[in-house]
Amino acid sequence: MLKNIGYLGPVGSFSHEAAESLFRPDLYRHTPLTSIPDVISAVDKGSVDLGVVPVENAIEGSVTATLDWLVHQVNLPIVAEFLFPISQCIVAHPDQKNTPANKIKKIMSHPQAIAQCRVYLKEKYPQAEWVFTDSTSQAAKIVADSPNEPWIAIGARQAAVMNELDILESHAEDHSNNVTRFIVISKNEDTWSKDSKLFKTSLQVTLPKDYPGALYQVLASFSWRKINLTHIESRPTKTGIGNYFFLIDADLPVEHVLLKGCIEEIEAIGCKIRVLGSYPCFSFLEKAIH
Ligand SMILES: O=C(O)C(=O)Cc1ccccc1
Known part of the structure; x- marks a missing residue:
């Protein structure tokens, strides 16, 4: 039976494009789900075999909904990473394509997409209200279903094609090289x-408790072994102001002797370590895994 890939839908989302370019549609089934938590929970419950979710954007940074759901709600490993170039299109229903910019009332999209285009939107549509949706393609669908409303959406070219929308601008993000x-x-x-x-x-x-140099000690364990870190950030433990844990990505597999030693050393100073995954990394240019 074909393996089932859950992604943040509906069709035409960036997650859809990423999922299809990683898992060939002729070899896998792809199932659109409504939100990032829904994708992760579907994997947890076994209703899909794998899930594809965004975790970080070059312009806007971490997708905290993904990080928090993975850390707090489930215990599922990350099994791969995929770097995928994206570009944000401004899309409109064909009946609204000649609506002047200053008459647009609502701009709809996933909060990450709106954030990537903040400067552009403030300049071009200063009067418009921002409406957050669960995905960019959900926003495109709402705009497609509302031909009489002066609304636009931000999303992938694919979302415009699949919803028969016009593309008013194809690179609305505030910085180039959007990945x-x-x-x-x-x-x-x-x-x-x-x-x-x-x-x-x-x-x-x-960390065991907050004391001067606690994080420094953790980082020193990576540093003297010359283990490269590709990401570090703090997230709240959600137990009170100022309580944080750290998410650290190191570019070695977990079974590597250096990383093993590093983890042992960090545990020896009293830190709790949870491995969220040890996984191969792919980029759009190398393309599909299978
Ligand atoms: O909404 C989508 O299309 C997604 O896949 C989430 C997302 C939103 C903005 C940038 C990258 C991914």
């Missing part, structure tokens, strides 16, 4: 092709 990092999650780590040059390990590090 999104997607991750694949699955209960089953070993169904995976490990055929990649680059491996990463994502760690959740909780």
